[in-house]
Amino acid sequence: xxHLLAAALAEARRGLAEGGIPIGAVLAVDGEIIGRGRNRxxxxxxxxxxxxxxxxxxxxxxxxxxxxxxxxxxTLSPCDLCxxxxxxxxxxxxxxxxxxxxxxxxxxxxxxxxxxDVRDNAQCRELLEAFIAARSHIWHEDIGICGxxxxxxxxxxxxxxxxxxxxxx
Amino acid sequence: xxHLLAAALAEARRGLAEGGIPIGAVLAVDGEIIGRGRNRxxxxxxxxxxxxxxxxxxxxxxxxxxxxxxxxxxTLSPCDLCxxxxxxxxxxxxxxxxxxxxxxxxxxxxxxxxxxDVRDNAQCRELLEAFIAARSHIWHEDIGICGxxxxxxxxxxxxxxxxxxxxxx
Numbered sequence: 001x002x003h004l005l006a007a008a009l010a011e012a013r014r015g016l017a018e019g020g021i022p023i024g025a026v027l028a029v030d031g032e033i034i035g036r037g038r039n040r041x042x043x044x045x046x047x048x049x050x051x052x053x054x055x056x057x058x059x060x061x062x063x064x065x066x067x068x069x070x071x072x073x074x075t076l077s078p079c080d081l082c083x084x085x086x087x088x089x090x091x092x093x094x095x096x097x098x099x100x101x102x103x104x105x106x107x108x109x110x111x112x113x114x115x116x117d118v119r120d121n122a123q124c125r126e127l128l129e130a131f132i133a134a135r136s137h138i139w140h141e142d143i144g145i146c147g148x149x150x151x152x153x154x155x156x157x158x159x160x161x162x163x164x165x166x167x168x169x
Numbered sequence: 170x171x172h173l174l175a176a177a178l179a180e181a182r183r184g185l186a187e188g189g190i191p192i193g194a195v196l197a198v199d200g201e202i203i204g205r206g207r208n209r210x211x212x213x214x215x216x217x218x219x220x221x222x223x224x225x226x227x228x229x230x231x232x233x234x235x236x237x238x239x240x241x242x243x244t245l246s247p248c249d250l251c252x253x254x255x256x257x258x259x260x261x262x263x264x265x266x267x268x269x270x271x272x273x274x275x276x277x278x279x280x281x282x283x284x285x286d287v288r289d290n291a292q293c294r295e296l297l298e299a300f301i302a303a304r305s306h307i308w309h310e311d312i313g314i315c316g317x318x319x320x321x322x323x324x325x326x327x328x329x330x331x332x333x334x335x336x337x338x
Binding site: 041045046047048053056057059060061062063064065067068079080081082083084085087088089090105108140141143144145146 | 210214215216217222225226228229230231232233234236237248249250251252253254256257258259274277309310312313314315
């Protein structure tokens, strides 16, 4: 595995060890890591700290020219919030560990000029799948959907976030 | 002015008094404020705390069903990051103080089903315009654009964020 994606995966594992959702991210410029983060919803009691956002927070206040040279590595396809952050700062490229467990607005990001490199990595996927199987209510909260036991989530298209729900959605 | 937009404006003024960028937001459910926030880039040294994100952070971890009953009030048109947060949590309505100083991806938010109510409020606009005139470099950092003195920013369309730049963009 690419060592920068591996660094994002290490963040995801660190998050899991803390009791959090195992999704990790790093921000790199010229192959050097300038920020690391992991989903901290559980750890910080925060609704605004997906892995990529935590990573951007930890990277600090950067110049616009730095963001434009950066690559964001994340173990999971970015959600609307994280994709939005990449658009705001015009981060030109995102390397995505996997997008089978969850797929954010990838088509829209591409339309806005972001290069996406989906690695379909089994380690990234299996780590999150195991968490979701064990703690689906936290996962559902993380992606903003209602219901824990009565809702079935089906990813209809890999390139678009579509929910088909039974029950209380 | 609507008292909830007035509460967002009060947050913006509070931010200015702290030396920050004067943009404020509140989250309301059934007319009751459940979260307040203001842009804290300067105050917290943070790249991920626009007003709406700070507001969602302060509102805490809410259920998906709560977000779906909420209205987000903000003094300024939401940027990609903040709009993305509203999409993630399926907040159905955003009341926008003004969108002349800056206009985020409003068309896209509407396409995704978010109801936008733009108030074109002079107080919201004048507060931010005065800040930008005095401290343009912080403003440019906030919206992720390069250059402070050599770049001219022109809002070509009110419903789409388009930059036309001269210089180092």
